[in-house]
Amino acid sequence: MSDVKSNLRQVRASLPEGVRLVAVSKFHPAEKLMEAYADGQRIFGESHEQELRTKHEQLPKDIEWHFIGHLQTNKVKLIVPYVSMIEAVDSIRLLREIERQAERQGRAEVRVLLELHLAEEATKYGLTPDDCRQLLSDGEWRTMKHVRICGLMMMASNTDDEARIEREFQMASDLFDEFKSTFFAADDAFCERSWGMSDDYRLAVRHASTMVRIGTTIFGPREY
Numbered sequence: 001m002s003d004v005k006s007n008l009r010q011v012r013a014s015l016p017e018g019v020r021l022v023a024v025s026k027f028h029p030a031e032k033l034m035e036a037y038a039d040g041q042r043i044f045g046e047s048h049e050q051e052l053r054t055k056h057e058q059l060p061k062d063i064e065w066h067f068i069g070h071l072q073t074n075k076v077k078l079i080v081p082y083v084s085m086i087e088a089v090d091s092i093r094l095l096r097e098i099e100r101q102a103e104r105q106g107r108a109e110v111r112v113l114l115e116l117h118l119a120e121e122a123t124k125y126g127l128t129p130d131d132c133r134q135l136l137s138d139g140e141w142r143t144m145k146h147v148r149i150c151g152l153m154m155m156a157s158n159t160d161d162e163a164r165i166e167r168e169f170q171m172a173s174d175l176f177d178e179f180k181s182t183f184f185a186a187d188d189a190f191c192e193r194s195w196g197m198s199d200d201y202r203l204a205v206r207h208a209s210t211m212v213r214i215g216t217t218i219f220g221p222r223e224y
């Protein structure tokens with residue numbers, strides 16, 4: 001069995017029922033994705049627009065592509081035709097551009113997650129809890145017919161301090177519950193909690209993750 005296949009099976013076996021796996025394939029060649037695809041994997045995560053487009057051309061069309069990286073507004077139009085979910089929406093400007101491009105390009109609905117910034121690293125993107133609350137209570141998103149907010153995404157701090165990581169996941173989970181009851185109580189589509197990567201997904205699933213994004217553990221180290 002190939003490494004990718006056996007890694008994938010190990011990861012799947014360790015996920016509780018109901019947690020979906022995004023195989024993060026950025027910087028890995030199409031052949032490696034095909035190994036995962038051959039073993040039934042259909043959701044892949046990419047973080048660069050050009051790479052996503054190339055792989056979309058090369059690979060089977062029933063793959064669900066999740067854009068997981070920071071997305072510049074001028075790149076939105078390039079990925080809207082291919083992307084199943086945009087996971088890291090961190091501004092109303094970006095949300096507006098997704099709406100505009102989805103309408104122009106005839107996409108009935110683009111699913112998105114709002115990215116929370118809870119980690120202590122200053123470099124990470126994302127909305128603070130207050131910014132996220134503000135964006136939702138402003139309500140402009142309710143007028144958008146082609147964008148569907150399906151939940152929250154976050155990255156925990158890059159640290160060995162497991163207690164801290166768990167606190168951040170729990171904070172994200174609490175915010176999800178707050179937003180769900182305040183803004184999405186009648187909206188079944190708002191259901192995703194995307195947290196957990198190779199180093200911390202075992203902690204993430206203890207804190208209500210519904211979607212883990214795992215690269216290195218499946219595909220090995222990335223070659224930049």
Ligand SMILES: *Cc1c(COP(=O)(O)O)cnc(C)c1O
Nearest residue numbers: 024068197198199213214215216
């Ligand atoms: C690269 C990346 C991952 C996967 O990280 P691994 O440590 O390789 O599992 C997950 N989420 C985001 C947003 C990423 O950019």
